[in-house]
Amino acid sequence: MTAAPPLAATAPVRGGLERDAAELASYVARVEAPLASLPRRPDRTPTEQRRAERALTEARTARGRFLARHVNAVYDVLTVDRSRHVRLGSLVTAAAEHFPGLVPDRSRMAAETALIQSHRDGLEVDQAAFCAAVLRSPVAGRHLIDAMLRPTARATDLLPEFHRTGRLGLATVLLERRGDAAHVTFRNAQCLNAEDNDLIADLETAVDLVLLDDRVRVGVLRGGAVDHPRYQGRRVFSAGINLKALRNGRISFVDFLLGRELGYLNKIVRGLLVEPGAASWCERTVQKPWVGVVDSFAIGGGMQLLLVLDRVVAEPDAYFSLPAADEGIIPGLGNLRLTRFTGARLARRVILGGQRIEADGPDGRLVCDEVVSQADLPGAIERAVRELAAPAVVANRRMLLLAEEPLDRYREYLAEFTVAQVARAYSADVLTKVERRWQASRAAAADGTPQP
Known part of the structure; x- marks a missing residue:
């Protein structure tokens, strides 16, 4: 040769x-x-x-x-x-x-x-x-x-049904309009509402519909009840990336690792692009404020999601973490955004050292706005929706974004993240870790031992 x-x-x-x-x-x-x-x-x-x-x-x-x-x-x-x-x-x-x-x-x-x-x-x-x-x-x-940032074809097709009924059930997401708010509930119950290709696609569709429906003024994101033995019947916000799916090759780089950042997360941040030719950003996009409700925990991608929301409410026992360094990957745009909330030192302990933040602990209020009991969560959600539905909120969140995360800063970070993340996804240490966890999960399933 x-x-x-x-x-x-x-x-x-x-x-x-x-x-x-x-x-x-x-x-x-x-x-x-x-x-x-x-x-x-x-x-x-x-x-x-x-x-x-x-x-x-x-x-x-x-x-x-x-x-x-x-x-x-x-x-x-x-x-x-x-x-x-x-x-x-x-x-x-x-x-x-x-x-x-x-x-x-x-x-x-x-x-x-x-x-x-x-x-x-x-x-x-x-x-x-x-x-x-x-x-x-x-x-x-x-x-x-x-x-x-353009609406997906799937969302455009489903909009008449959602506008008419105020309710739409997708495979991994339930979308319901209640008053001024549209409630998006994660239903990936078999894996602690972990993110996979299907959930990311359904979330983008749901976010599009929230932004397209002119009856909705605020979006609310919350995890649904899960099937896991340790959390049976409890709500869980999100366990982050589905590592079993990653091991089995069912996490797409284009549609998941990069697509989630450019898709539903960026639509929550910057809104839906509906008038590309307009001169000003406020005329080009439809934006709405978002509330996150954290039951149990928000891990990895779940915590990343909280960093783009306008109000976060959590139960006292909830916690937040970004264990990507331990898993061997990069926590999305968490490295870009977390320091705005926690400062540099705590952000390094969370991202590089895996430190967990308890919602009811001294650092909890850096990540969430209100900690209330399960019984008081409905009232806290209603208050958040009522306050964020005020007329000036959308204009002010646009100006906050302009100051905190200019478009070119986001674009430049994402370009480097793209190369770094795909390299980590195929690195030997990551492949070894996800294989070890997958084998442990199979062994636990065989003997009936609950695994997180």
Whole structure:
């Protein structure tokens, strides 16, 4: 077999998009060709794995050089000179079709995503590199953020039903309109309301509907009752990312790890983009204030969600934590936002050391606004809704956001998070930890031992 050329000889970047794209496609096809003849990752010898890693590394180096020069031109081709708002998943798919070799195509991704996380070659790393390049560009990145703030087609289709009935049940979310508020209840009961691909998709639909329904002035988020033996029948806000789903390869980078940040979380923060051509942000978007109600705990992604809400109410026994460092990953945009609430020292203890914050403890009021008994929660929720429904609230939350998290600061953070998070998701320590937890969970299920 002919050896691949050294990195210095990777696909030349001569300046023209079409010529460079053709050379990139040819080069990537050549250096990645050995992958097709190799066994699946768990069946490879050390020598075969080194060959695979060399091929992947050289292709990634070439893609990086190409994107450094052409990302804006590529984005313009995919969006017809930014005349179309293309959601992230469709953008990545279109990039594979229009620019062969730039990101893995459908067939390669289908074969990869059929495997558990530790058996993959990490083709999502290539998707992440493309997304990060787009986000680093002020022009393309801002346009992509706008695209992800548009209402989803699913929400648009469901809006007439919700507007008529005031109630909508999705697989993992229940949405109910009560007076001025729309209550969103998480119903991922079998896994402590942990986040997975399905919950993220349903949450974005629900957030869209809250923002689109002109009868709703405030959104309320709360966890529903769960099935877990330790918390049987109790409400739980969220256990964060579903680590079993991550181990089994059912946590998508595009739709979950990045899509949740650009999708439902950013819509809660910045609102729904309904008039892209308007001059001012208040005319472009529909924004509404949000209340979070924490029963039991808000872990990981659950605590991250609290950081974008306008009012948080918790029961006395509730607690908050960001155990991502222990899990080996990055807690979303928690690193960007937590210091605004807790200050730098406590934020480091929470993120780097795993410190837990008790709702009724001395640091609890840095994360939540009110701690009340279970019996008093309904009244606290009503008060929060009534206060946040005041006419000036939306205008003031817009101005708070402008001061606290300007769009370009968010965009630049997200670009670097994209690369760092996907690298962590495929790192050896993370794969080892999620495998160990999965095995422990299977053993516990076999002998009937309750596991958190």
